[in-house]
Amino acid sequence: MNTNLLHDVTFYVMYGAVAIALFIIVERGLYFAYVKRQARQLYEQLGPAGTNDAGLSAGQRGRPSLPLTMVEEVLRQKSAGGTSKDLDDVIETQYLSSRAPLARSLWIIETIVTAAPLLGLLGTILGIIDTFKALASAGVSDPGQISAGIGTALYATGLGIAIALFCVIFHNLFQDRLARINDQLKMLLIRAAMGGVDDQSAQRPLQGAQYRTA
Incomplete structure (x- = not known):
């Protein structure tokens, strides 16, 4: 078994994990910012009285997003005239x-958090084994070579x-931003459901939505 090759492969895997983590961090950061902005704009456009599906602006409907899809389904159901339970x-x-x-791809970051120290420890063990093998074959002629090998392994x-x-x-x-966005989407759905109904009947979908989405 070539421990030196395995040691190098361990480093390549960790460098690859860093690249994957950076990509996910940038992608999720941009996606969360977009969803949060779209949810806020829809919440303001619906207003306290809400609106119907046709009341959404063309600019808002022209930018597909998760909040828009959710609101359109609620408004479509409300326009269909079903019961409060259906809504x-x-x-x-x-x-x-x-x-x-x-939450897409966040599990990969969580996996890297767990696996990275273990990969580092594996690389250290393989590096020390390779150093001892070199010492066994060539003997101790220069203590500096031992220190350099162990230092590389500990790296x-x-x-x-x-x-x-x-x-x-x-x-x-x-995780914190995910919780905040979930709360924002919950409020958006409740506002979309509340629009266009009288105060007495509005309490039923509001209470049901709050209980079910809590």
Whole structure:
């Protein structure tokens, strides 16, 4: 078994993990910002009295987004004239269906947080084994070579820990933003459902939506 090759492969895997993490961080950051902005604009456009499907501006309807899809389904159900229970079911369905697109790829960052220190430790072990093998075959002629080999091996552990720390910061940040966006989408769905109904009947979909989406 070529431990030197395995040691190098471990480094390449960790560098690849960094590249993947950076891509996901940038992609999720832009996506969360877009969804949050679209949800805020729709919330303001609906207003306290709400609107119907035709009341959305052309500019708003021309930019497909997760909040727009959710609101259109609620407004479509409201225009169909179903019961409050049917409207509650649509709200709950749309709210639950929003979780998968928002949380997409975040599990990869969480996996990197767990795996990076282990890969670093594996690289250190392989590097030390390779150093001892070199010493066994050539003997100890220069103590500096031993220090250099062990230092290179320990670098793998340091790199793995640094990658994990970097990823855990953004993972926690995205979890916080995910919770905030979920709350914002919940409020958007409730406002879309409340528009155009009288005060007495409005309490039923509001209470049902709050209970079901909590």
